[in-house]
Each structure stands twice: as C-alpha cells, then as structure tokens.
Amino acid sequence: MWRSGTGAAVPLVATQRLCGCLALRGRPAAPGRRAPRPPGRVADAAGAGRSQRRSQCSRAQGLGAQGGEEFPLIDCGPLFSRRGSDAEVARAITIGTMRDALERRGFFYAAGVRPLPAEYIAEVYEYARKAHALPAAVKAAWVRPRGTYSGADVGDPELAYEKGTTSSARSWDYQRAQTAPYGYPAEDVLAPSFTSFLDALYCKQDELSRALFVAIAEMFGLEADTFSKHCAGDMGTIRLMYYPGFVEGERADAGITAHTDFEALTLMHQDAPGLQLIPRDTGTWVDAPVRPGEFIVIVGDVLERWTNGALRATPHRVVQTLHPRSSIIRFLAVHPETLIEPLPLFVSEACPRRYTPVTMRRHMETTLQQLEQGGGAWDVERNVSLTATREYT
Numbered sequence: 001m002w003r004s005g006t007g008a009a010v011p012l013v014a015t016q017r018l019c020g021c022l023a024l025r026g027r028p029a030a031p032g033r034r035a036p037r038p039p040g041r042v043a044d045a046a047g048a049g050r051s052q053r054r055s056q057c058s059r060a061q062g063l064g065a066q067g068g069e070e071f072p073l074i075d076c077g078p079l080f081s082r083r084g085s086d087a088e089v090a091r092a093i094t095i096g097t098m099r100d101a102l103e104r105r106g107f108f109y110a111a112g113v114r115p116l117p118a119e120y121i122a123e124v125y126e127y128a129r130k131a132h133a134l135p136a137a138v139k140a141a142w143v144r145p146r147g148t149y150s151g152a153d154v155g156d157p158e159l160a161y162e163k164g165t166t167s168s169a170r171s172w173d174y175q176r177a178q179t180a181p182y183g184y185p186a187e188d189v190l191a192p193s194f195t196s197f198l199d200a201l202y203c204k205q206d207e208l209s210r211a212l213f214v215a216i217a218e219m220f221g222l223e224a225d226t227f228s229k230h231c232a233g234d235m236g237t238i239r240l241m242y243y244p245g246f247v248e249g250e251r252a253d254a255g256i257t258a259h260t261d262f263e264a265l266t267l268m269h270q271d272a273p274g275l276q277l278i279p280r281d282t283g284t285w286v287d288a289p290v291r292p293g294e295f296i297v298i299v300g301d302v303l304e305r306w307t308n309g310a311l312r313a314t315p316h317r318v319v320q321t322l323h324p325r326s327s328i329i330r331f332l333a334v335h336p337e338t339l340i341e342p343l344p345l346f347v348s349e350a351c352p353r354r355y356t357p358v359t360m361r362r363h364m365e366t367t368l369q370q371l372e373q374g375g376g377a378w379d380v381e382r383n384v385s386l387t388a389t390r391e392y393t
C-alpha cells in the first residue's frame, strides 16, 4: 500500500548485520557523524565526548545547538518529494543525517513537515484549549478506564511512570479504536466534534509517520515498507496535553515522570518549556527547546526491540513548571497483532537477540496493567525504562 523500493541515489545501506554493538560500515558518513557508541542503556557518559561533540556540532550541517547541547535538526522536506536526481540526493542525505541523529542521540527536531504547517498546529492548540476549558463535570464523563480524559481536576490523574509520584498533566486522548460507552465529546459539547477534528489531525500525522517509517527502513537497507506495512489499523494515540503550572492546593511531583514511550516513534510539539530528554550518547537529562515550526521525534520501545537495540527508546519527562504548558503528542504505533521481535538484520553471533517477542497489543496491555497496579514504567534506582526491555514469556 505504501511506497516501496529505495530509489536512493547514494547507497545508504549497511552491508552487514547491524546492532548497537558493532561499528557500521558500507554507507557514507552523515555530516558530523561519529563512530557508534557501544551499547549501554542511559549510562552516565556525560563529560566524555562532550567537547568533541561541541566542535563537531559547530561545523556540522543539520545540527543545531542550544545551551551547549546539540539538538539535531532534520529538514524533512526531501522525504515528501521524490522527483529528479537532485531530490534523490537530498533524500539520501536527509536519511543519512536522520540515522546519525537517531543512533547517536535517540531523537531529532523535524522541520519542513508539509502536512503539519505552523498555522495548522496553532489551530490544534486552540482546539485543545477549548477542550481543556470544558467544565470539570463535563470532562469527568470521559475518564478512565479507557482514558479518554485524565487529570487531577477530575480526580483521575495521569498514571505514575515513576512509582508513587503524582503528575500534574491533564490529557484528552484520541484513539481510533475507542468505542462506546466512552466515546468522545460530540458537536453539542465541543465543535467541531472531537472525533472529526482529531481524526483529521491523525491523518496528517500519518503522512509524516509513513515518511519516517520508510526513511528508517531505508537507512538500514531494509525493504521500504518493513515498518510502514504494519501501520494500517494501528494502536496510535493523540494526546492533547495541558499542564496548568502551579495550582493552589494541588500536589504534583512532576508534569510527567520519567519513561519511554511504548510505541515505535513519538511526535511531540510543545508551546512552552518543560520537556526533558536523555540523549543516548550523554546519558543525562537535557531541556528540550521550544521550537514552534518543528516536531520532536523520539524513538519508542517498539523500534528499540525491532532493531535489537541499534536504536534505543528515548527516556523523557516533563518537569513541574510554574507556567502553564500545552503539548500535542502522537504515538506512532503499529497494528495490535504485529509481532515485535528483533529483525534478522540486527541479530548475529556477535550481537545476540536481546529482546523477547511480543505483539503490539500485549506490550501495550501489559504496560498499562503495570501502571494501573502502581508498578510504574521506570526503574528509579537504575535510571532505566522498565518497558523497553521487558521480558515476555
């Protein structure tokens, strides 16, 4: 159904089995590229390599720095057009730069996302503002167990990723599979209706999703539809999130405590500071800058498991701020029955299988069950995700 064949003008493929523990050969170095690091989850590697990174950063194309930290910036324009040899070259360079960012940092800022221009994102924030401004009594009609709305304002706060913590986040969550009796606000409550507005956004995000999944397959020399063929009927979610800042009488340890997302990728947009990430190569928390025309793309559990750790899910959290903050989050998931297990390309004698097979549905259900039972999703002592590496029997 989706684009197939690479058509890349510059060979981007690796000619050997890949994993997080082998140096990669057989493709051109992306601008500013460094040798891949050995495996190790969120090890505290701060300091080591930092000055080297800074100097590379200043001369590299496509890399933006803020406060001495590097936030890879990818112009996704070339992923949406494929005509002519110049376009092929631009596409190949984009994919190479994206691979470097994902392997080394675990995230990038996406610019040039044609289906989601800044004016449209402003409209989404405005819609979210109206949805969050609905009276608590109205919102309370859409609380868990299915999680259409959650928030301390209706006595149903976000589930705790770090055990025992309380989150200040309020969220309207949209999932296509969501059915009665929960449903979503109709036009008489919120116009346009929640389903029609959010589904239109979902479709636009899907255009970026397809482009990213195809690019990620191509960067490893896999068939272009390796990941995207699993997206029909996906278990994705849009979250319209609101963090009120300081609220008299409301206790909150964080906006949202540390975790990795359970899906393949996450698209994030924020209108104010608060989001923090752990880049793979430094292992320490950094503030993610607010950039209105760009989306933050981070790796989730599913891509970590599929790539046997060649890509790692990016830990993130939202700190408790005094100012209010909104964000638009889209989890890019796959079909519930898709089996997630390390792909053969990433498994070898030198790089044995590190993750047990699990379907998308089971991974989601197990994780949510753990959260509902208060088990959390983050190992606070070891500072690692419990979900990315969870062993299934």
Ligand SMILES: O=C(O)CCC(=O)C(=O)O
Residues within 6 Å of the ligand: 239, 241, 256, 261, 268, 269, 270, 275, 316, 317, 318, 326, 327, 329
């Ligand atoms: O609000 C944000 O920026 C992050 C939200 C988040 O991490 C989540 O809902 O999983």
Ligand SMILES: [Fe+2]
Residues within 6 Å of the ligand: 259, 260, 261, 316
């Ligand atoms: Fe998240």
